[in-house]
Amino acid sequence: MDIARSPLARPFPEMPPIAGVTLRVARAGYKAWDRADLTLVELTEGTSVAGVLTTSACASSEVEMGRDQVKRGHARALVVNAGNSNAFTGLRGREAVEQIVGQVAEALGCGTHEVFVSSTGVIGVPLPKDKARAGVEAALAAEPCGWEDAARAIGTTDTFTKGAGAAAMLGQTRVELAGFIKGSGMIAPDMATMLGYIFTDAAVVPGFLQEMLEKANAATFSCITVDGDTSTSDTVLAFATGKAGNRPLASWHDAGADAFYAALLEVCRELAQLVVRDGEGAQKxxxxxxxxxxxxxxxxxxxxxxxxxxxxxxxxxxxxxxxxxxxxxxxxxxxxxxxxxxxxxxxxxxxxxxxxxxxxxxxxxxxxxxxxxxxxxxxxxxxxxxxxxxxxxxxxxxxxxxxxxxxx
Amino acid sequence: MDIARSPLARPFPEMPPIAGVTLRVARAGYKAWDRADLTLVELTEGTSVAGVLTTSACASSEVEMGRDQVKRGHARALVVNAGNSNAFTGLRGREAVEQIVGQVAEALGCGTHEVFVSSTGVIGVPLPKDKARAGVEAALAAEPCGWEDAARAIGTTDTFTKGAGAAAMLGQTRVELAGFIKGSGMIAPDMATMLGYIFTDAAVVPGFLQEMLEKANAATFSCITVDGDTSTSDTVLAFATGKAGNRPLASWHDAGADAFYAALLEVCRELAQLVVRDGEGAQKxxxxxxxxxxxxxxxxxxxxxxxxxxxxxxxxxxxxxxxxxxxxxxxxxxxxxxxxxxxxxxxxxxxxxxxxxxxxxxxxxxxxxxxxxxxxxxxxxxxxxxxxxxxxxxxxxxxxxxxxxxxx
The missing domain is CATH 3.10.20.340 (ArgJ beta chain, C-terminal domain)
Structure with missing residues (x-):
């Protein structure tokens, strides 16, 4: 079924690159479609990560693993598979995720706990390992791409690409934030999970990034609903590369913390509202x-x-x-x-x-x-x-x- | 808008009269419709009552009053107004209910706490006192009617009349149960509250009737949903006239208590399912x-x-x-x-x-x-x-x- 672009859609914004973030996409072919459906984001060494993941009791292996990885606070890569959520697939689903993590960690020379994976799409079908392996390999070899390409590659039933950016001054240092998100119902015919990713070149210690993300989440992503249904894979991750060179933000008392939080909140609010604007059948x-x-x-x-x-x-x-x-x-x-x-x-x-x-x-x-x-x-x-x-x-x-x- | 009869509708059952229960209907004209919309049920002296009423924080005056009346355990009359829920009408709404209660109590020579009132229909418009007074007067003077007439008179957006009956043997004594209900969504365009009433000639002490009704409710009315929305007026009342002459049931240890509960449960389950069968737009x-x-x-x-x-x-x-x-x-x-x-x-x-x-x-x-x-x-x-x-x-x-x- 071809679903028309939502009448509430917004154009994808212009956003500058974020230092320390490299986006690449490839076609793993998880579905019979002619588009990129695997996104690989490479993050510079020392990148902090924070995350808010679904509390569903039936979460996917990706989410279970992500919950643990976030606690360790560091990230070097993110892989997003679109077209297969790998949810409710038991041990075989878990193995597929471990394969991706191992493959990327080896290619980038980082720890497996630094490679984050999300999947979205049909449930109950284990993510095919061969397609995932070939897709990751293709992505590793691909030319870097822009924000909208990545936003498009993570989409499933979305009727438009969704992104939001902001900037903040931390003292004399300007830092950038850029994010993209997918989701149209809380769940759509193919489990249209909400997956959102926010990147910044600011230096923020992991614990404080987590604190700010949870606070922003409570006022934004936790305040939207399309149909009251919650996916087994809903995920929001924030990555801070530190490339802007500011003194790392570690608490609310640090100069610039309020300015950074305001920018983070702005990006989260815009991304959350864009998901509602793509709500299935939404007219208002x-x-x-x-x-x-x-x-x-x-x-x-x-x-x-x-x-x-x-x-x-x-x-x-x-x-x-x-x-x-x-x-x-x-x-x-x-x-x-x-x-x-x-x-x-x-x-x-x-x-x-x-x-x-x-x-x-x-x-x-x-x-x-x-x-x-x-x-x-x-x-x-x-x-x-x-x-x-x-x-x-x-x-x-x-x-x-x-x-x-x-x-x- | 004319709404077609639900494809899941069931025919109204044949049910014998219940000794001690007299049904009458009249046209109060709460809406511009040509049908009875006020139901008056007269109950013999000594009738026990039990009730389960909505927990909504925005309940109507009828519900607030009913919660108190149920605690006293005795009933002589029930008045149901259809076409106006009298919810969210403040003091003026309360006065209209008090007027009805006073009028009926005077006519029947009973206490005001023994007259129960329910209203269903549009919200935010105080129940018109003049129409209520004339309607009650007409009902008091009307010929008794049958179960289906009463079931029809309490309806609003219902697409079919809903009733259920059962019988039980308490030792050598046969007791009858008969009930009717209205409701199609939890709430419909005009606040289609669920209002259900069950009558029996069995003798049951109020406290035990309440215990049984709450237990049956938990397995029936609390287990149905059309759209997850809960009305400000949802009410289920059970009345036991005692005219069958059995030794009053007072606890689960009494002979016949299990048989009576089984019959009560059957009636509640059937009534609850009938509401679902009239769910707005329901096909399955x-x-x-x-x-x-x-x-x-x-x-x-x-x-x-x-x-x-x-x-x-x-x-x-x-x-x-x-x-x-x-x-x-x-x-x-x-x-x-x-x-x-x-x-x-x-x-x-x-x-x-x-x-x-x-x-x-x-x-x-x-x-x-x-x-x-x-x-x-x-x-x-x-x-x-x-x-x-x-x-x-x-x-x-x-x-x-x-x-x-x-x-x-």
Whole structure:
């Protein structure tokens, strides 16, 4: 099935190369397609790594291995296989990953714990070792390529390539960040895992990079949902080569740490939103801002309960300012809330305040707002100071068409 | 919008009257429709009541009041308003309920705590007191009616009337149970709450009736989902008039308690399944049996994670034996599971065993099974003896059409 480019797509940004990062792609032929589907990123010696990986109890071997590797903090290479997720493949799947790691470690003269592997695509089929071996060999011999080539090679059901960059000044030193990501549903017909990678030439010690990535993740990747489904392979990795030459960032007290974090957060937020913008069947991008919650975490859970509600998502698809469905979603979230303090608005207009519809509620500006591509829902719980913003897309016939009409 | 009768509908059963229960309906005119929309059930003196009401933090006044009334254990009347849920209406909504309770209590000469009220329909509009008063008056003066008339009068977006009956022998005494229910999505365009009522002529003390209803609820109403959304008004009430003359059941040790519970469970299960069979846009009825979990509760949560997964539901809609999506749903459930012990089957055929696809897996019988209206998914977690069965329906274009294309 040919899936049209999402109407919410954004152009791939111009991003400068990152010193210490070399991108290469090759065609392993994991599927019968005529495109590169194996990405090999070579990282200079001394590169720090941080990662956030799916908590799924059914994670792939790649994820299990990645969880351990991240703890050691150093990376020399990343390999991404597209077209086969290698999930739910038992020992044979594990062997395929170990083969890739061994092959790359030998070629680059590094430790096996420094070679990261991700796979995305069909599940239950062990990654074919012969294709992987030939693909890695071809990639090692390939000419370096640009960001968009790599972003395209890691894609599966994505309808557009997704990248985001930023820069920060650490004292007198300018550092660059560049990232790319794939994902369209949390899972699509072929397990369209979310895989995101961020690279920087800043020097950051691994533990602090991990701390910053987890913090940024909590406010970005953990705040998006397309269909509430979580892949067995979701992965975000951040690599810091240190080539910019700044004094390594090691804590929030270091000069420039805040500036670097702000840039990292910006890249993570943009990448996360791009995944939502490629949500299966998405016609509208929805931002849900929750305030007045007991805590930030509680606000995020309320926001996700709203974002995951099929009734809210279909109402937005239909351009219907159905705040009753938002009330329902708040009620079911299981978080502290008080019906009589709850306020709900769309696009800056309050529809209900303190548990009651506003007597002078004017639906006209709301109806107009809901005609647009970008929809904003405000929810104030009125009981505390916790706040969070989450992002999702609407639920349309397109989602059903992609996921039900198509036989995987 | 006219919504066609669900293809999964069942005929309304023949059920005998229950001694001590008098059903009446009237037209309050909560909506511009030409049908009865107010149901008044009169219950004989000494009727015990038990109830399970939504845990939503945004529950309606009816639910808040009902939670308190159930604790007192006695009922003389039930009023159900259809067309207006009276949810999220603040003080004015509360006053309307109090008016109904007062009016009925005066007419029947009972305490206000013995008059139960439920409302279902549009939210955010206070129940109009004048219509409610006239409707109750008309109902009080109306001729008694039958089960299906009452089942029809409580409906909103339901596409068919739903009832279930059973009988049990308590020693030499035969007791009857009859119930009816409404609900099609957890919430539909007009907040199609699930409201279920079960009546019996058995004598059961309130505390034990409550214990049995909660136990039956955990295995039935708590095991169904259409879209994972929970209404602000979901309510199940059970009334026992005692007119059969048996010695009142007061504990599991009493003779006949097991037989009565079995009948109650049967009625609850049938009513719960009927709601799923009227799921918005449903084309297939899906039973998900989870075994080998750490506990029964854990099994139920895993089952509901599968049942609520849009990707699983769309796969079934498409007749696709996509066990990878079931793996994903198990993984995200957050319950104890071990990828390498997980087995998944459809219609009695295992597709994957112990974390790997079966080498000799024959998809032909599975494909045939998935063509039918009734689909069965088996999941064995392989780590314990916990088990549960949950029910849901598929996710189709019909769901989107009902919830997005229609402006409420």
């Amino acid at each position: 991008f929805i931002e849900i801002a929750v305030t007045g919650a007991e805590s930030d975490d509680s606000a995020r859970r309320v926001g996700l309960a709203i974002a995951n509600s099929p009734l809210v998502k279909t109402a937005i698809a239909g351009g219907d300012a159905n705040w009753g469905r938002v009330v329902m979603a708040v009620g079911k979230a299981g978080e502290p809330a008080d019906r009589d303090r709850l306020s709900i608005g769309f696009g800056g207009t309050w529809a209900a305040r303190d548990g009651q519809p506003l007597p002078d509620y004017d639906e006209a500006p709301v109806a107009k707002h809901l005609q647009g591509e970008d929809v904003r829902i405000d929810v104030d719980l009125g009981i505390g100071s916790g706040r969070a913003t989450v992002w999702t897309c609407d639920l349309t016939h397109g989602y059903i068409a992609i996921n039900a009409d198509y036989r995987s | 009825f899906i039973e998900i049996a989870v075994t080998g979990a750490e506990s029964d509760d854990s099994a139920r949560r895993v089952g509901l994670a599968i049942a609520n997964s849009p990707l699983v539901k769309t796969a079934i809609a498409g007749g696709d034996a996509n066990w990878g999506r079931v793996v994903m749903a198990v993984g995200k459930a957050g319950e104890p599971a071990d990828r390498d012990r997980l087995s998944i089957g459809f219609g009695g055929t295992w597709a994957a065993r112990d974390g790997q696809p079966l080498p000799d897996y024959d998809e032909a019988p599975v494909a045939k099974h998935l063509q039918g209206e009734d689909v069965r998914i088996d999941v064995d977690l392989g780590i314990g003896s916990g088990r549960a069965t949950v029910w849901t329906c598929d996710l189709t274009h019909g769901y989107i059409a009902i919830n997005a294309d229609y402006r409420s």
